Amino acid sequence: MKGKPLASIVSAGLSKFGKMEGLYGRELFAQAAKEAYERCPNLDPKKDIQALFIGHMGESYEHQGHTGATAADWAGLTPIAALRTEAACASSGVALRVGIMAILSGMYDVVMVGGVEKMTHRTTPEVTEFLAMASDFPFEQWHGITFPGLYALMATAHMHMYGTTEEQLAHISVKNHYNGSLNPKAHMQKVVTLEKALSSRVIAWPLKLYDCSLITDGASCLILTRPELAKKYTDMPVHIIGTGHACDTIGIYERESYTTLKAAKLAAKQAYEMAGVSPKDIDVAEVHDCFTIAEIIAYEDLGFCEEGMGGRLAESGETRLDGRLPVNTSGGLKAKGHPVGATGTAQAYEIYLQLTDQADKRQVKDAAIGLSHNVGGSGATATVHIYRRE
């Protein structure tokens, strides 16, 4: 068996994703925690869980910071050590990374990691403004560019360099919406045709409405323990065997390339080396499809195909649920939704389900090794994690 476990996931929870009117983010986190507790009857949360690391991107949405203490309280865990991590849309990818370090440090036996964001009660211009804080204030925000615009720059560069097409982008959307239609917790649970995706209104050319992820409310969590303690809590742990985390300049204008995310490539390299696996060993992956072009670039950065071939991989069908390497079986950020702070650990939640045969209609048969890829901003932060079945 490949890969020495760094930490083991013994349970996981996910709130319903969508427009969750009348609930605070903390209440969504309590939903996620409750599922994780119910899934793991051998665990006594109040007694066993010793720390909480929670990703949360923006205090502006709910005029509420201090997310660590608040979420710990609503999950019934006060007075344990709790803190918030932030790295834009990779806020809970880095929370997971901190959780792994916390376990490896020997300071804790059992920790919870997770993420939360409540967004839909805000207007679209407000959300656009709050999300923009993940880009550079003096050199990007100030000049009026927003995230669809930044990713559109990447898309046009990719089209120019590699001949990537609007149809190839739309294939990502169609695939992820199909997967979302099988996920009862997804924000959007309906299939989308290629024609519909291609004829949707332009947001920032070539990105159309169906190339963009959703503004969503949601929360997610995982319970981690030392591998040697995992069997105390469950017969079906999932082992984290690789973790990678790297950064790049916050401003896209300073990067060496617009068509690849250096931080993601570095994080993937670290994770693969640590896990002792290569891209061809991955059976199922959740990647950061904030825009369809981001999933195409992820294919390349993660080594699922050669540089420039991401568009062709998308249209080949190989990353569909019935393909050789299913990607974003949950529906991804595109269809499951993208409550930004919750996304990193929501990706890990899906991999946990897949590697414990709990993914129901979207189960990938015999999936043994999974990967999650979480990106912050236009790529200034990336984390990659690799998991294996018990």
Added chain:
Amino acid sequence: MKGKPLASIVSAGLSKFGKMEGLYGRELFAQAAKEAYERCPNLDPKKDIQALFIGHMGESYEHQGHTGATAADWAGLTPIAALRTEAACASSGVALRVGIMAILSGMYDVVMVGGVEKMTHRTTPEVTEFLAMASDFPFEQWHGITFPGLYALMATAHMHMYGTTEEQLAHISVKNHYNGSLNPKAHMQKVVTLEKALSSRVIAWPLKLYDCSLITDGASCLILTRPELAKKYTDMPVHIIGTGHACDTIGIYERESYTTLKAAKLAAKQAYEMAGVSPKDIDVAEVHDCFTIAEIIAYEDLGFCEEGMGGRLAESGETRLDGRLPVNTSGGLKAKGHPVGATGTAQAYEIYLQLTDQADKRQVKDAAIGLSHNVGGSGATATVHIYRRE
């Protein structure tokens, strides 16, 4: 020698604290990093530093989140792993804690921890609103209470229960302003008399202007390594021998007591036990004096005196620079200033100076063991760290 080192500080840096017009927070952090680099010529930052954990409380001040990647870039460290931690005013206290775990995890040999906040370009109502996000939105902010009001509740309760007086509160202010007058990096470097403090205008009775900490710009950082590697970088490392971190409800209304911070008591207990020391062993301490009453409560929570006796300890002079246990030799949040995200590691910076005989006019002779105490919000988060001289 007491206390097995968890991690060792091999260098530290602090920007000038004050009203730093025309600079972004990232530039203040670069100042702090530059000092840390210059102080440690044996370290090659780009080659040696492998991760950055940075406390930052509010993205609203500069309309800028994603602080990890940005600060790493301005400190010349891209593409290392970087992330922001947030726990209100304990944002960099928890960053330090994450840094210690990162070292103990074996994942990194050398990491930087720090904090940053740029506040003074905002109006006082704006700062008041942004700080309020550290309190509870539905049950505190919504009803109009702000931080001076929350701490005033604690002060009046303390006065009622223990006979603490306005004069005792003012003694904290006079002491910390005196210490600040000896610190060339402090925001306010002038002495204040008891009369002046007592006659200053009321902010939220019994707290007057001179009972409140300052709205300040600043940044701080530490470079940590594994204890066995410390001598490679410096002849004068400072060893971290204890760390504690606990939380409480975000809302003060749910607490068992208004006159003690349970999270701080728990964090102190953890840190003392880990370090194998007791309060009487502490030679110098930096405590979280966001308001004068907070320093009095800290004396009690940290075991520097019996519960209820903090006011008397303040007026006794024992915590002055020439007393038996000097507290807030830097000037504290009161006079050095309180750039919220930077405060936790700025406290550690002062202890580092004291335990390496670099504190100049405010040097505590033969200080061997130091402590820092960092509080978030009205006490929903607290961290305590204990340090010893090489």
